[in-house]
Structures are given as C-alpha cells and as structure tokens.
Amino acid sequence: MLALRDPDEAYRRSQFDARISGASAADLxxxxxxxxxxSLALAVLAHRQRNYTLRSRALTRAVTALTALxxxxxxxxxxxxxxxxxxxAARIRVLDSAVRFETPALEEVRSDFADLRAAFA
Known part of the structure; x- marks a missing residue:
C-alpha cells in the first residue's frame, strides 16, 4: 500500500530496514x-522548495533518529x-523548527552530526 502512495518513501524504507537488519550497536x-x-538536508531543501509536507516528514525522521540515539x-x-x-539539544532545535523553521539552526545541527559521521569513518 505504501508503494502505491509514495514509491520513493517505500524504497527509502526498504533500504533503511536492510541497513538495520542484523546491525551491531555501533552500526545502529x-x-x-x-x-x-x-533528513535535515532534505528538510532544508524541502523548505526552500516550499514543499511543507516533505519538510515535515524529514523533520519527523530527524527527531525519530535523535530520540533513538x-x-x-x-x-x-x-x-x-x-x-x-x-x-x-539537537532534538529541541529540530522540534523548534517544526513550529518556526530556522534554516541556520538546522544547518548547524546537520553540520555537527556530519562532523560526528566523519569521525566514525
């Protein structure tokens, strides 16, 4: 049913599920x-394109990932x-942007997590 509504989301979801299946704690x-x-990059892009539905989905995914962390x-x-x-603090900034979108704040959070990702590499 999801694939009929949004093929991109269905693909992203199946890709995500494949990554977490059998993953170690560090991998998760x-x-x-x-x-x-x-997700934060997508939210900023969606905001620039005035695609508020996509922006909301991207912010929700970012909050979900932060909550899991x-x-x-x-x-x-x-x-x-x-x-x-x-x-x-990152979760609060993302949630605040759901009410009043703050591109610089989200780009700062994204940059912090990009640095973290680079440190893992």
Missing part, C-alpha cells in the same frame, strides 16, 4: 547519525551525560 548509531544528517545511551557510560545533552 551510524545509521541514526546518517538519518539525522540526511538518546534512548540507546548507556546511562552508566562515562560520556552518557555529554551525549544526552548533545542529542537532547
């Missing part, structure tokens, strides 16, 4: 970070507090 973190970077933190780990603050 990379997937979520990739999702944040890609937060939930996956081992609260006993030495960096847990810093990661909770980092992910939480």
């Amino acid at each position: 973190v990379r997937v979520c970070v990739d999702e944040v970077v890609d 937060e939930m996956g933190i081992d609260r006993q780990a030495p960096l847990a507090s810093a990661l909770l603050q980092f992910y939480g």
Whole structure:
C-alpha cells in the first residue's frame, strides 16, 4: 500500500530496514547519525522548495533518529551525560523548527552530526 502512495518513501524504507537488519550497536548509531544528517538536508531543501509536507516528514525522521540515539545511551557510560545533552539539544532545535523553521539552526545541527559521521569513518 505504501508503494502505491509514495514509491520513493517505500524504497527509502526498504533500504533503511536492510541497513538495520542484523546491525551491531555501533552500526545502529551510524545509521541514526546518517538519518539525522540526511533528513535535515532534505528538510532544508524541502523548505526552500516550499514543499511543507516533505519538510515535515524529514523533520519527523530527524527527531525519530535523535530520540533513538538518546534512548540507546548507556546511562552508566562515562560520556552518557555529554551525549544526552548533545542529542537532547539537537532534538529541541529540530522540534523548534517544526513550529518556526530556522534554516541556520538546522544547518548547524546537520553540520555537527556530519562532523560526528566523519569521525566514525
């Protein structure tokens, strides 16, 4: 049914499902970070094109990925507090842009997560 409504979304979803199937914890973190970077880029592009439906979907995917990152933190780990603050602040900025879109704020969050992704490489 999804494929009949939005083939691009169906393809993206099947690609995402394939990436997480059998993935390690580190791989799942990379997937979520990739999702944040890609979704925020898409949200900014959709906003410029005045495609508010796509913008909303992209912001929702970014929030979902950020929430997954937060939930996956081992609260006993030495960096847990810093990661909770980092992910939480990013999630708040993305949620704020759902109400009042702030391209510079989203580009900053995207840049931070792109740096994180590069550090994983």
